[in-house]
Amino acid sequence: MALVLVVEDELTLAxxxxxxxxxxxxxxERAGDGKRALELFRAARxxxxxxxxxxxxxxxxxxxxxxxxxxxxxxxILTARAEEIDELLGxxxxxxxxxxxxxxxxxxxxRVQAVLRRSLPAQHAxxxxxIGALEVDAYSMVVRVGGRPVDLTPxxxxxxxxxxSTPGRAxxxxxxYEAALPESDAYERAVxxxxxxxRRKLGGAxxxxxxxxxxxxxxxxxxxxV
Ligand code: CA
Numbered sequence: 001m002a003l004v005l006v007v008e009d010e011l012t013l014a015x016x017x018x019x020x021x022x023x024x025x026x027x028x029e030r031a032g033d034g035k036r037a038l039e040l041f042r043a044a045r046x047x048x049x050x051x052x053x054x055x056x057x058x059x060x061x062x063x064x065x066x067x068x069x070x071x072x073x074x075x076x077i078l079t080a081r082a083e084e085i086d087e088l089l090g091x092x093x094x095x096x097x098x099x100x101x102x103x104x105x106x107x108x109x110x111r112v113q114a115v116l117r118r119s120l121p122a123q124h125a126x127x128x129x130x131i132g133a134l135e136v137d138a139y140s141m142v143v144r145v146g147g148r149p150v151d152l153t154p155x156x157x158x159x160x161x162x163x164x165s166t167p168g169r170a171x172x173x174x175x176x177y178e179a180a181l182p183e184s185d186a187y188e189r190a191v192x193x194x195x196x197x198x199r200r201k202l203g204g205a206x207x208x209x210x211x212x213x214x215x216x217x218x219x220x221x222x223x224x225x226v
Contacts, residue, residue, distance in 0.1 A: 002116055003027045005046035007037040007063065008078065009055050013101075017050060020105045021112070034058025038066055041073075048116055050108075051095075052078045053088075064093050074115045078103060129164040132224040134207050136164040145205035155180050156198045159191070160221075163211065168223030170214040195219060 004026050008014035011032065018028045029044050031037035035057040041049065049067065053060035064075060074096040079085060085098045096115045099108065129136040135144040141157055143150045152160065158180035163171060173191045181190060199211050210222050 001025050001027055002047040002120070003029065003044060004112065005029045005031065005037070005040055005044065005049045007031045007034070007049060007055065007060070008052040009033060010052075016105075017108065020109055024109055024112075026112070032056075034060065034063045037063050041067060041071075046073065047120070048112060049073055049075045050078060050112070051075055053084055054080060061088070061091075061093075064095060068094055074119045076108075076111055076115060129161070129167075131164055131167050131210065131221060132207065134164070134202070134210060136161050145202065145207045148205065150201055150205045152198065152201060153194075155194050156201070159194055160198055160202075163219060163221040167221045170217050170220045173218040176218060191218070 004021050006014050006017050006021070006028055008017065008030075009032050014030050014032065018030055021028050029040050029046060031040045034055040037049075037051070037055070038058070040046075051060050051063060055063065058066075060077065060079075064077070067073060067075065075094075076097045076099065077085070077088065077095045078099050078101055079088075080101050082100045085100070088095060088098065096118075097111050099111060127138045129138070133146045135147075137143070138161055141154075143152055143157065143160060159176055162176060162179040173188050176191045176195075177188045180194070195211065202208070202210055212220050212222055214220055
C-alpha cells in the first residue's frame with residue numbers, strides 16, 4: 001500500500017491525519033518539523049507528502065523547494081491561511097493540491113486518493129509479469145508472447161493475470177472463478193472452458209504448455225523462473 005509522509009507540527013492533528021490514513025489502509029510516516037521531514041523524505045521515499053506550511057526548523061515552503069529539487073512526488077499542502085495558496089501558486093512550486101485548515105477527514109482522504117490515482121499509473125505501468133517468453137502487462141491489459149500481442153477476452157486476461165502473479169502455485173478452480181468471473185452466474189466449470197481457449201491462443205502464439213493442470217485442484221502457471 002502507498003506510503004504517505006505526514007508533515008505537521010501540531011501533534012494532535014498529525015496523529016488524527018495518520019489515523020484516517022491508516023483506516024484507509026495507507027502506511028504512514030510522521031515528521032513534526034521541516035528538517036525531520038526532509039530526512040524522512042529521503043530515507044522512506046514516500047508515495048505522497050502531506051505538508052503543513054507553518055513548521056519549526058525549516059518552514060513548509062523550504063521543504064517543498066527541497067523536495068521539488070529532487071523529486072516529482074505528489075505533495076498536498078495544508079495551510080492555515082487561504083491567502084498563502086495564491087502566493088504558492090504564484091511561485092509555481094508545483095504542489096499537487098492545497099487544503100485550508102481545518103481539514104475534514106472525508107475531504108482530505110478524497111484528495112489523497114485523487115492525487116495518488118493521478119500519480120500511481122507510472123508505477124503500475126512497471127507491474128509486468130514475465131514468465132519465459134510470456135509478458136502479462138496489468139496496466140495496459142496486454143499479453144505478449146515473444147514481444148507479439150495475443151488477443152484475449154477480458155475473462156481470459158483476468159485468468160492469465162491471476163495465474164501469472166504467482167507462477168508455480170497450484171490455484172483452485174474456485175479461486176480462479178472468483179478472480180476472473182466475479183459477476184458471472186456461470187458454473188465453476190466455466191473456468192475450464194475459458195482456460196482451454198486461453199491455452200489454445202497461447203499455444204498458437206508459441207507459448208505451449210505454460211498452463212498446467214493440477215489434478216483435482218485446478219491449474220498453475222509453469223514456473224520458468226526457477
Ligand atoms: Ca503548523
